[in-house]
Amino acid sequence: MSHGSIGTPQQLRDPNYTPALSRAIPLGIQHVLAMFVSNVTPAIIVAGAAGFGFGSNSPDFPELLYMIQMSMLFAGVATLLQTVTIGSVGAALPIVQGTSFAFLPIMIPLVAGRGVDALAALYGGVIIGGIFHAALGLVIGKIRFALPPLVTGLVVTMIGLMLVKVGIQYAAGGVPAKMSGAAEYGSLLNWSAALVVIVVTLGLKFFTRGMLSISAVLLGLVVGYGYALMMGMVSVEAIGSSWSRAAVFALPMPFKYGFEFSLAAVLGFCLMAFVSAVETVGDVSGITRGGAGREATDAEITGATYADGFGTALAGVFGGLPNTSFSQNVGLIAMTGVMSRHVVTIGAIFLIICGLVPKVGAIIRTIPIEVLGGGVIVMFGMVVAAGISMLSDVDWNRRNMVIFAISLSIGLGLQLEPDAVKHLPDSLRILMTSGLLPAALLAIVLNLVLPQELPDEATDEVSGGHAGQGEGSLPGE
Known part of the structure; x- marks a missing residue:
């Protein structure tokens, strides 16, 4: 992409610069495409863990649509908090917010098999955890010492390792099919749909450039969806039923699923807020270094943490899941060289519009679980890789x-x-x-x-007798 056609190098490094709309709109939508699948996937996983039915005729169908809808709507709202700001809330930087994968290992046990009844305690934890997260903005600079790459890298790696099982189950046919002993669970047909997504995603990611490469996972799902349609895994009637049952426009409902105080939920969300806050600090620093060639200011880091927390709490009130800054969009800013927060604001508005139109969620919901599994395998594998990359600094x-x-x-x-x-x-x-x-x-x-420093004899047994090797080396190196 030619920077000269968008603005001068000095303008491109300015968060307050607005490119011409003919450039700003595609750039904003590009940010949405880069995070769209990752943003709605946690809601689908939590719904599946709770035992919601996945068919358009399921009685839980409206709940599935609503959770997807809230994921889009409040990702947009939280992003606006970061780009437009309200007082000291927000970093006034091009930070894209979205539903966080990090909280899934906390959320899945809370709702496992308990249906809609489990959501009151879940959202109680989301709201209180969000408020706690916002409060971390007051001290975030002072607690970073407790979360070095050894800790954060371990946590991110663990998140990916724990969730890869979900991707495999989805690719094989989904948890409901496994629990019911369905014969088609793990069939070649199911796996073929997932493999189509994986192959197309890898092909686009490594053999194309620009929008095709950035949107590789999304386009992989589109191709996989077409394959599933041809193979009879999803019918035109099911798509039509989903479309017709979804409203054209719907507003969010406060406390739709109630509010319940659960000690496990509150402790889990508050503890994970530490990790999420530090992740946001890293993303803010990555944006300012990659887009503006400078370090992030204390005000930017504090404002970003406030927006993280309040965005999460607000989402919880209306049935959304915890939000955090999205790292893939940090890389997108470094690649395009466009630092404008107003470009990301356009993307946020697009997300909000999608969130207010349930028919968008209805189409997403018709994606076969096996197709989604292919995308999830790629995404969760990337989470593991990101954690290992962080551990390389240890x-x-x-x-x-x-x-x-x-x-x-x-x-x-x-x-x-x-x-x-x-x-x-x-x-x-x-x-x-x-x-x-x-x-x-x-x-x-x-x-x-x-x-x-530990004495040599304290670690000889743990290190398997390789204490004499150079630090950080593995057996055989």
């Missing part, structure tokens, strides 16, 4: 290896074997079996209390 001495090993073993182990803590009280059991929280807490505490 000094892999013996101390850090021990912290990582213990935190990963206990966190992932409890998530894989939840019956190991079945005698704990319900709230504590939900938090422990999320896997993510015990791993994060262990990593934070151990990083703060363990001395920077």
Whole structure:
């Protein structure tokens, strides 16, 4: 993309600069395309975990549409908080907000198999956690020391590792099909739809440029949807039924699912708010460095954290899920070189319009679960890769290896074997079996209390007798 046709280099680095609408509108929509699938996927996963039916004739169909609708609407609203700002809320930077994957390991156990009845406690946690998240804006600069790359990289990697199972289940036919013992679960037909999405996504990502590459996952889903339609996995009648049952325009309803205080939900969302806040700090810094060639100011970091938290709390009131800044859009700014916050404002308006039109959600809902599984496998795999990339900044001495090993073993182990803590009280059991929280807490505490240097004999057994190798090296290197 030629910068000269959009503005001067100085203008492009200015968040307050507005390109001509003929350029600004496509750039704004490009931001939406880059995050659209990732933004609505958590709502679909939470609905599936709660046991909502996935067919257009299901009694839960309106609830599915509503959750998708709120994901789009409040991603747009939260993005406006960042770009337009209200007082000290917002960074006045081109930050795109969207539904966060990070909270899924907390949300899935809270709603598992409990249907709509579980949503009151879920949204109670979203609202209180959002307010707590906003309050972190007052101290975010002072707590960053407790969350170095060792901790944040571990957490992001754990998020991806825990969610890849969801992608595989979706690609095979979905959890309901597995639970009912359906013969088609894991069939070649189901997997073929997922593989079409994966192959098309990879082809577009690595062999095209510009909008085609940026929208690879979205276009992969479109091609997969067409394949599923040809193979009879979704009927034209089902699409027509979904379209006709969805309203043309609908406003959000406050406290549609009620409000309930659940200790497990509140603790889970508040603890994850720390990680989300630090992720936002990283995204803000990435935007200012990549787009403007400077470090982020304290006011920008604080304002972004406020917007993160208040955007999440507001979404929770109306049935939306936690919001956070989207890292893929940070990379998009670095690629286009356009720092204008008004470009992202256009994208936010587009998201809000989509969120107010349930027919958009109705079309999304007709995507077969196997097709969505192909996209989810790619996205969650990228989450793992992002975590490993963050861990590459860690000094892999013996101390850090021990912290990582213990935190990963206990966190992932409890998530894989939840019956190991079945005698704990319900709230504590939900938090422990999320896997993510015990791993994060262990990593934070151990990083703060363990001395920077451990004696050799303290780690010989843990490191498998390779203590004599160079720091950070693996056996055989």
